[in-house]
Amino acid sequence: MFARIFTFAILAALVGAAVVDKRAAPGYATLNGGTTGGTGGPVTTVTTLAALRTAVTGATPKIVQISGIITGDGDTIDVGNHTTVVGIGSNSGVTGGGFRVKKGTNVIFRNLQLSKSPAPTDLIELQTSTNIWVDHNTFTSDLTHDKDFYDGQLDMNHGTDFVTVSWNVFQQHWKCSLVGGSDNTGDEDSGHLRVTYHHNHFFEINSRTPSLRFGTAHIYSNYFDNVLASGVDSRDGAQTLIEDNQFTNVVDPIETTLNGGFAVQRNNVFTNTTVATIAAGTLTSVPYSYTADAASTIASIVPANAGVGKVTGL
Numbered sequence: 001m002f003a004r005i006f007t008f009a010i011l012a013a014l015v016g017a018a019v020v021d022k023r024a025a026p027g028y029a030t031l032n033g034g035t036t037g038g039t040g041g042p043v044t045t046v047t048t049l050a051a052l053r054t055a056v057t058g059a060t061p062k063i064v065q066i067s068g069i070i071t072g073d074g075d076t077i078d079v080g081n082h083t084t085v086v087g088i089g090s091n092s093g094v095t096g097g098g099f100r101v102k103k104g105t106n107v108i109f110r111n112l113q114l115s116k117s118p119a120p121t122d123l124i125e126l127q128t129s130t131n132i133w134v135d136h137n138t139f140t141s142d143l144t145h146d147k148d149f150y151d152g153q154l155d156m157n158h159g160t161d162f163v164t165v166s167w168n169v170f171q172q173h174w175k176c177s178l179v180g181g182s183d184n185t186g187d188e189d190s191g192h193l194r195v196t197y198h199h200n201h202f203f204e205i206n207s208r209t210p211s212l213r214f215g216t217a218h219i220y221s222n223y224f225d226n227v228l229a230s231g232v233d234s235r236d237g238a239q240t241l242i243e244d245n246q247f248t249n250v251v252d253p254i255e256t257t258l259n260g261g262f263a264v265q266r267n268n269v270f271t272n273t274t275v276a277t278i279a280a281g282t283l284t285s286v287p288y289s290y291t292a293d294a295a296s297t298i299a300s301i302v303p304a305n306a307g308v309g310k311v312t313g314l
């Protein structure tokens with residue numbers, strides 16, 4: 001692992017300033033004590049569903065490496081506290097099922113190929129959980145099945161908090177990422193659901209990139225690339241800061257029309273799309289430091305660095 005990090009550092013030094021820091025993890029997951037996953041714990045490598053399920057349970061620090069694509073059984077794979085789940089190489093992960101963190105904390109998902117989880121199981125679901133970092137994964141479904149055949153690619157609900165979603169590819173899916181599962185959960189969700197989405201590539205998605213109820217979202221330097229029905233949907237009082245993103249061929253890139261959501265948008269580039277009138281929000285700054293990349297650079301930086309196979313080591 002150290003050798004690989006060392007190699008990365010040398011490459012970065014050789015290539016110079018053009019290299020994006022692909023490990024950067026700013027965002028809400030750095031608050032509330034930070035998000036370290038299984039750092040310092042034992043490393044296990046798994047190749048079967050049964051071994052994966054066993055390896056990710058328990059509340060002590062652990063790093064679980066997946067080798068190859070594991071076929072799920074449609075049910076959730078429940079992940080315990082202080083866990084890093086990481087794929088080896090560029091083609092390791094889970095198909096036909098997904099992960100759930102329920103009443104948990106401090107989990108990292110990285111470098112995983114995640115695909116085609118039939119409803120009611122999301123590819124990743126975060127329920128009543130804190131400090132989660134979802135980084136450099138590729139989420140893939142298809143648009144040929146009915147819109148409700150697969151469940152969400154990355155959904156968060158029931159008071160989940162302090163989440164960062166960075167450098168992922170979300171592609172070919174109907175309802176991508178839902179933050180806040182219902183209009184009736186304001187009691188548990190208001191003041192929570194604080195989430196950062198940065199440097200993600202949303203490609204050929206129908207809607208929910210993301211859709212937010214009640215929460216607080218900082219959405220910066222993402223590439224919205226062919227979104228067919230609606231993009232960022234801020235509703236039910238959600239406050240959203242949307243900056244330095246590239247929106248290309250996106251129908252309704254930003255909406256605040258359902259049950260009174262709010263958004264502040266600045267320094268975005270809209271190509272082949274226009275923004276409707278939005279209800280101006282109050283989220284104009286966030287309580288952590290970060291470096292946004294300018295919207296004009298996003299269509300090259302994000303596809304080159306997002307998704308699986310771009311980070312090595314843990």
Ligand SMILES: *[C@@H]1O[C@H](CO)[C@@H](O)[C@H](O)[C@H]1NC(C)=O
Nearest residue numbers: 058059080081103104105130
């Ligand atoms: C996991 O973390 C949550 C949140 O801190 C805690 O409530 C729960 O008891 C922990 N689970 C275990 C098995 O320690």
Ligand SMILES: *[C@@H]1O[C@H](CO)[C@@H](O)[C@H](O)[C@H]1NC(C)=O
Nearest residue numbers: 226247248249250271272273
């Ligand atoms: C904008 O839309 C036109 C017409 O559909 C299309 O030909 C063009 O490729 C689009 N531009 C981009 C940057 O996708």
